[in-house]
Amino acid sequence: AQTVTQSQPEMSVQEAETVTLSCTYDTSESDYYLFWYKQPPSRQMILVIRQEAYKQQNATENRFSVNFQKAAKSFSLKISDSQLGDAAMYFCVRMEYGNKLVFGAGTILRVKS
């Protein structure tokens, strides 16, 4: 099975500091999409950032950016200037044919004030 691996079950960061969440994935496709989703305690899944595999440039959305290493099949998320509202479960996700999403197991991010 083609999988998505998040090796950090939990991470902590001090408010206003930077944290990086790791993700590796497996795929035999050359063109695909990767996402980071956030699931706060209220449980609704929210799209954080999206990366198209054919694009060399790393995606950025305000305080969120990714480090996409296609050859290494690595897709990490960097959160700058962390805020209390960033506390959530973060999922690394790969999109398969038919737009199905394959989720990693998630990383719980705790933000300390």
Added chain:
Amino acid sequence: DTGVSQDPRHKITKRGQNVTFRCDPISEHNRLYWYRQTLGQGPEFLTYFQNEAQLEKSRLLSDRFSAERPKGSFSTLEIQRTEQGDSAMYLCASSLSSQNYGYTFGSGTRLTVV
């Protein structure tokens, strides 16, 4: 349009009973997906529709599970003869097939089988 709506938010049922969940997608979205999420895990794909056609079902979807999307609008997910292992969060999401921007998810239905 306020996004993807799911009803009910919570459902407690006795083992062996049937339950049905409803999902109302974003109106212009032609694809609708069902996922199941157990505690502390990432969601797992169950099935998806393009308009009213059910295009794929996961092997996780046993014959006790059935999903419909009449007229390509809302969808229902029914579980017959519920088992304790069915306890999970059931997530619905929708998207446009022409785009790969990811999905819009609903808030989910939490099922507890006692």
